[in-house]
Amino acid sequence: MADKNGPDGTGETGRGKQHEPDIRDDDLERRRRDLEASLATRRPDRLEGKDDAKAGGAAGYGQAVKLSSEFIAGVVVGAGIGWIIDRLAGTSPWGLIVFLLLGFGAGVLNVMRSAGVVAEFGQGDKSRRDQDDKK
Amino acid sequence: MAADKVDPIHQFHINKLIPIDIGGYDLSFTNSALFMVTTVVVAAAFLFLTTSSRSLVPGRLQSVSEMAYEFVGNMLRDAAGTQGMKFFPLVFSLFMFVLVANLLGLFPYFFTVTSHIIVTFGLAVLVIATVVVYGFMKHGFGFLKLFVPHGVPVFLLPLVVLIEVISFVSRPVSLSVRLFANMLAGHITLKVFSGFVVSLSALGALGVAGSILPLAMAVALTALELLVAFLQAYVFAVLTCMYLNDALHPGH
Numbered sequence: 188m189a190d191k192n193g194p195d196g197t198g199e200t201g202r203g204k205q206h207e208p209d210i211r212d213d214d215l216e217r218r219r220r221d222l223e224a225s226l227a228t229r230r231p232d233r234l235e236g237k238d239d240a241k242a243g244g245a246a247g248y249g250q251a252v253k254l255s256s257e258f259i260a261g262v263v264v265g266a267g268i269g270w271i272i273d274r275l276a277g278t279s280p281w282g283l284i285v286f287l288l289l290g291f292g293a294g295v296l297n298v299m300r301s302a303g304v305v306a307e308f309g310q311g312d313k314s315r316r317d318q319d320d321k322k
Numbered sequence: 323m324a325a326d327k328v329d330p331i332h333q334f335h336i337n338k339l340i341p342i343d344i345g346g347y348d349l350s351f352t353n354s355a356l357f358m359v360t361t362v363v364v365a366a367a368f369l370f371l372t373t374s375s376r377s378l379v380p381g382r383l384q385s386v387s388e389m390a391y392e393f394v395g396n397m398l399r400d401a402a403g404t405q406g407m408k409f410f411p412l413v414f415s416l417f418m419f420v421l422v423a424n425l426l427g428l429f430p431y432f433f434t435v436t437s438h439i440i441v442t443f444g445l446a447v448l449v450i451a452t453v454v455v456y457g458f459m460k461h462g463f464g465f466l467k468l469f470v471p472h473g474v475p476v477f478l479l480p481l482v483v484l485i486e487v488i489s490f491v492s493r494p495v496s497l498s499v500r501l502f503a504n505m506l507a508g509h510i511t512l513k514v515f516s517g518f519v520v521s522l523s524a525l526g527a528l529g530v531a532g533s534i535l536p537l538a539m540a541v542a543l544t545a546l547e548l549l550v551a552f553l554q555a556y557v558f559a560v561l562t563c564m565y566l567n568d569a570l571h572p573g574h
Binding site for chain 1: 491499
């Protein structure tokens, strides 16, 4: 085990994984922990700043209102766009149906984005790391 | 009679203070307008008066102003980089307006400007319009890269772009709904619990004893509302910074 306790950096664990033919229970356990650690270093950096002030009793409440408003906004805007298209093009009710579904998609995307599990607009992981470098 | 005494919505009524009618449009000066003016005056007067002495070692109030300045400044620099600092006046004004409006709304008998969705929606549209106009000015049509995520297969692209566009358009909606819903819900809850105190204590000695519970709740809620008032101003400003970041750097 002594050779395996490298740093938690993602590159290190990736190389370790490839050179490890035998899969034992504690080995799996260790990999899972490494993965969790490396995920933890990657994922929440965007949210942390926002949540610092929420450390009071209102933390869960604030988060709930935030996520639900994101989702509702996506659905409402999708339905609104569909309704306007229907009015302009006279294709009722198809625009409403199609854009309501797209709105659901956008709502889910909004929620995942504000929960920090999907990259921001037009950006991959790369730019998120750039932002951190700027700090 | 008890019903309209405990009417929790009544506090949000718009009353015309000075009726003005220009060319068929109702431009009356309402209680909402009065409190918006009050908000601006209070925020401006506070910042102006506390910083007018310009002492090198700040007094208590001056350091409050400086803390607000540095707080917003750091927030903007973190989210949008040093280039984003050209938007500092906008973000700081929005933050102070929302914060002071929320805090003023906590006074009894005061009108809460931010509990009306048209006000918060107006602020959110201002932010998004700034993002769109500045994005197109700076990047031209390159700004549209914002809607095209990396590594999406070509045949999925139309669908994904549509969803991204809807997601972008929904930003001002969620931004405004969040602030409005928080303030509205908080004030209605406060009013309902305070109403319990009044109607319970009308029931005699036992009622007065029982009204201690909703009273304690109302006190606790007031503290929570104070937190929410600050939090929502903060969230509004943070999201503004993040959206401005999109205008500055759309899709690397």
